[in-house]
Amino acid sequence: MAKITYVSHDGTERTVEAKNGESVMEAAIKNSIPGIDADCGGACACATCHVYVDEAFLDKAGTQEEMEKSMLDFAENVKPNSRLSCQIKVSDALDGLRVSTPESQH
Structure with a gap:
């Protein structure tokens, strides 16, 4: 289990517990x-789960595969720390992860 904090564009924070093996997106949907x-x-076929990963967790969140990179082309306001939350698998190493959602998704 890992605690993940989701931060909206207006600064509102919500921390949830996520099970190892599920994606950061799945934990968000469940909560x-x-x-x-x-x-x-x-399915990594859209960009509606786009998040910004806190810099401290970029290495722990894994690397982007080509499909994810392609899908991020459809996201707005992409930054160097942009990821699709469906492609980040929860593990103990991600305990304390903070991700922010772009304003364009609210």
């Missing part, structure tokens, strides 16, 4: 986190 729509259900 009704605003700003993460996940229209494709986690």
Whole structure:
């Protein structure tokens, strides 16, 4: 289990517990986190689960595969720390993870 904090564009924070093996997106959907729509259900076929990963966790969140990079082309306001939350798998190493959602997704 890992605690993940989701931060909306207005600074509102919500921390939830996520199970190891599920994605950061799945934990968001299960907990009704605003700003993460996940229209494709986690198939890496859209960019509606776009988040900004806290700099301290970039290495722990894994690397982007080519499909994720391609899908981020459809996201607005992409930054160097942009990721699709469906592609980040929860593990003990991510305990304390903070991700922010772009204003365009609210």
